[in-house]
Amino acid sequence: MSIDLSQFKQTFIEESLEGLDVMESSLLNLGEGTANLEVINNIFRAAHSIKGGSGTFGFNDIAQFTHVLETLLDQMRSGERPVTQHAVELLLASVDCLRMMIDSIRDSTNYDTEHASNVKQQLESLLENRDQQQPAAPKSPVSTTVVQSPSGWLIKFSPHVHMLKTGNDPVLMFRELSNVAAVEIKADYSDLLDFSDLNPEDCYLRWEIRLTGEVEETAIKDVFAWVADECDLEIIPLQRNEPSSQIASDNADVQHKQAVTHPEPVAVQAEDKSHAAANENPVPLPANAPKITAPVAVANSAANKEAASIRVAIDKVDQLINMVGELVITQSMLSQLGDDFDMEKLEKLRNGLAQLERNTRELQENVMRIRMLPISYSFNRFPRLVHDISQKLGKKVELKLSGEGTELDKTVMEKIGDPLVHLVRNALDHGIESPEMRVKAGKNEVGLLQLNAYHKGGNIIIEIADDGAGINKSKVINKALQKGIINSATEVDEDKIHELIFRPGFSTADAVSDLSGRGVGMDVVKKNIKELGGSIVISSTEGKGSVFSIRLPLTLAILDGQLVRVGDEVYIIPLISVVESLQIKKSLVNQLAGKSELYRLRDEYIPVIRLYEIFNITPKTTEFEEGLLIVVESDGKKVGLFVDDLLGQQQVVIKGLETNYKRVEGFSGATILGDGTVALIMDISGVIAMSKSIKKHSQSENASGSKDAAA
Amino acid sequence: MDAAQLLGAERIIENQNGNDQYLTFMLAGEEYGVDILRVQEIKGWDSATRIPNTPSYVQGVMNLRGTIVPIIDLRMRFNLGKLEYGPTTVVVVLKVDAQDKTRTIGVVVDGVSDVYSLNKDGLKPAPDFGNDINTDFVRGLATIGDKMVIILDINKLLNTNDMNVLINLSTKEHKVQ
Numbered sequence: 001m002s003i004d005l006s007q008f009k010q011t012f013i014e015e016s017l018e019g020l021d022v023m024e025s026s027l028l029n030l031g032e033g034t035a036n037l038e039v040i041n042n043i044f045r046a047a048h049s050i051k052g053g054s055g056t057f058g059f060n061d062i063a064q065f066t067h068v069l070e071t072l073l074d075q076m077r078s079g080e081r082p083v084t085q086h087a088v089e090l091l092l093a094s095v096d097c098l099r100m101m102i103d104s105i106r107d108s109t110n111y112d113t114e115h116a117s118n119v120k121q122q123l124e125s126l127l128e129n130r131d132q133q134q135p136a137a138p139k140s141p142v143s144t145t146v147v148q149s150p151s152g153w154l155i156k157f158s159p160h161v162h163m164l165k166t167g168n169d170p171v172l173m174f175r176e177l178s179n180v181a182a183v184e185i186k187a188d189y190s191d192l193l194d195f196s197d198l199n200p201e202d203c204y205l206r207w208e209i210r211l212t213g214e215v216e217e218t219a220i221k222d223v224f225a226w227v228a229d230e231c232d233l234e235i236i237p238l239q240r241n242e243p244s245s246q247i248a249s250d251n252a253d254v255q256h257k258q259a260v261t262h263p264e265p266v267a268v269q270a271e272d273k274s275h276a277a278a279n280e281n282p283v284p285l286p287a288n289a290p291k292i293t294a295p296v297a298v299a300n301s302a303a304n305k306e307a308a309s310i311r312v313a314i315d316k317v318d319q320l321i322n323m324v325g326e327l328v329i330t331q332s333m334l335s336q337l338g339d340d341f342d343m344e345k346l347e348k349l350r351n352g353l354a355q356l357e358r359n360t361r362e363l364q365e366n367v368m369r370i371r372m373l374p375i376s377y378s379f380n381r382f383p384r385l386v387h388d389i390s391q392k393l394g395k396k397v398e399l400k401l402s403g404e405g406t407e408l409d410k411t412v413m414e415k416i417g418d419p420l421v422h423l424v425r426n427a428l429d430h431g432i433e434s435p436e437m438r439v440k441a442g443k444n445e446v447g448l449l450q451l452n453a454y455h456k457g458g459n460i461i462i463e464i465a466d467d468g469a470g471i472n473k474s475k476v477i478n479k480a481l482q483k484g485i486i487n488s489a490t491e492v493d494e495d496k497i498h499e500l501i502f503r504p505g506f507s508t509a510d511a512v513s514d515l516s517g518r519g520v521g522m523d524v525v526k527k528n529i530k531e532l533g534g535s536i537v538i539s540s541t542e543g544k545g546s547v548f549s550i551r552l553p554l555t556l557a558i559l560d561g562q563l564v565r566v567g568d569e570v571y572i573i574p575l576i577s578v579v580e581s582l583q584i585k586k587s588l589v590n591q592l593a594g595k596s597e598l599y600r601l602r603d604e605y606i607p608v609i610r611l612y613e614i615f616n617i618t619p620k621t622t623e624f625e626e627g628l629l630i631v632v633e634s635d636g637k638k639v640g641l642f643v644d645d646l647l648g649q650q651q652v653v654i655k656g657l658e659t660n661y662k663r664v665e666g667f668s669g670a671t672i673l674g675d676g677t678v679a680l681i682m683d684i685s686g687v688i689a690m691s692k693s694i695k696k697h698s699q700s701e702n703a704s705g706s707k708d709a710a711a
Numbered sequence: 712m713d714a715a716q717l718l719g720a721e722r723i724i725e726n727q728n729g730n731d732q733y734l735t736f737m738l739a740g741e742e743y744g745v746d747i748l749r750v751q752e753i754k755g756w757d758s759a760t761r762i763p764n765t766p767s768y769v770q771g772v773m774n775l776r777g778t779i780v781p782i783i784d785l786r787m788r789f790n791l792g793k794l795e796y797g798p799t800t801v802v803v804v805l806k807v808d809a810q811d812k813t814r815t816i817g818v819v820v821d822g823v824s825d826v827y828s829l830n831k832d833g834l835k836p837a838p839d840f841g842n843d844i845n846t847d848f849v850r851g852l853a854t855i856g857d858k859m860v861i862i863l864d865i866n867k868l869l870n871t872n873d874m875n876v877l878i879n880l881s882t883k884e885h886k887v888q
Contacts, residue, residue: 615763661781677758
């Protein structure tokens, strides 16, 4: 029996990438000179687990790389080395390098080894540099002999039986300890079962480790940080003159003077399946020890495309299980009712059905919640991005994130990533001015960039706000005039300017840089957001800054719909676009140029669209008094939809018409109602566009139609 | 081995003999045939939801066990005049290759007729009627006994792009009249 390591490889990759994200964000928090121990510890832990994991899977280059990284971090942690800007930059570069290496493992490709060794060399030279500067500073000794020193620690390490299953390897920990100080390890295998009773995946061993040298207790605890829950750990300080023989137990026949070696052969039988792969210098194994190299090779050769997986918080899953349990109970109750049903039980049946409905809805909501991720997944990359870009541009920028816990659908999140990056780059490049200019304008020389996310109605709003120069209107107008998009400056209002910004090929940047200025991008941003069923609004004050707010639906699969009836047909209007529904007072309807109808809604005039006209169906009524007006909003424009009747509201599952047919103008999809019939879901902006084109068409027809009538 | 595999295996045998099986249906007294392997199922007519601003032969969309399936009235598609739908009206659900995927489309016919095994050589090409009548979607004509059966190429017939072409044709005809 051997453990197939390949099944954990995916987990290793995912965890390592997450670890790298943690390292990156922590590094960015690590300001110059401020050696915040907690932050450094965070980075250290992440690096450490990557090192451990890569060692286990035999990715030695990563392990070696991380080892150098770790040494540097260790020095920072112990305060031996100041946290310099240079060091942080180098650490960030190493994070990138590690990410490249791990990506290459995932994709089974080769990475740029030259770049990796280059970064590694830089790290090493930084380390050596320190040694030259402070030759007296104690370097973590990796001595091969046990040195009797004035003080030390006795560690009693008794792993729980299942510890190996959690992927923790004592050998790695011992090796780690040996990096900290000289160690002497004794294995206690008194609990070892007979070979026939042995479960090779369990751990039956205990160890006593004698650490000699001046070591902080926290340093030892860090080594065991991963297994804190999987073992009993006792750390006892040793007195100066305590002889080492005191702790020597009778059965400690095997001593390891150097921790890097493998546990003694008896232990190997119990553990080698998980160990040997991790062993860089494996000791000769007993003949009966199975070979473990094969699974690793399999893992490497397997096609490792990025698996579309999702990490779900355990409480969400537990909740689901509870609900399914309830559902099962309701189902059995109902089937019992159905076994011998009479009219007396009708009330019970009703209750049961109501319960079923509630269960189903809850289940649906919670299943949808699985797909929901906090937006921090998307936001987390920005500290680095802002850091890099602002440095490149020589600007000083402070990034403030808020509302990272706001959840939205995974698909939406994936698609909104690039537009957000673009907007942030824009804000840095065009929005926030250089420090000199900011001081001249009487602002703090550090610019402020805020990313905020929150829920509003059925939408999520993401705001990107900067306190920079704002949009230079005259510049936009001049450029538009130059390009011949507009004819005179007078016809341009606020909305028009914002529209111009989103035009393909439009840029006011004086010079094209590698960041922006080519005029590609904002149009793509708008397009992507529109594809997701969202919208983007700009508000900008010259000299004060701009705010881009993106409104997105929470999910793409389900929407809250308002059912309306026109003639014999039932249509669904997305509830998020409905502003209000009202009965029409004929006196408030005005005709514009004989054809277009306007409705006065308080102090606004909104165009009325008769749905039966644009859908070419026979309505129950054409009289305004007999129908209803539903005021909807799309792209910031309000229109009134004239319908026969308002039916209920319900959540509908969106199904595409494209799957078997094709896109239909004015509709975003279809759904199946409770009675099994199909209802079409209206796309409000499409409907507005349709009504415009129909009006134009009928106008031109009227012009030519009079001639036909005469003939 | 499931049904599809069986069908596939059968098909290979059939092809070796040079024979294909066709399901035929009636439309205004004429018999039309389609490749039987394209037929997913045959079901009774049920109400469909109309899609606004589509050609009149698109009856709308139907819920076929959770899938939204468009329904095409072949009578109207061929300008054969509308027949009131009754209990015997039948929808033949077909699988149509469109670009890179398979679409499921239902066609309304007067009634299903028979299943014939036809030799490839038995298929005569459709005569060219010039520009007025589009015969691209006719794969060929077959003679069974003393009847003529029109074998349709459903990929060409139900391709949505082709539908647009047909709309143009029918409007042209109106103008001529």
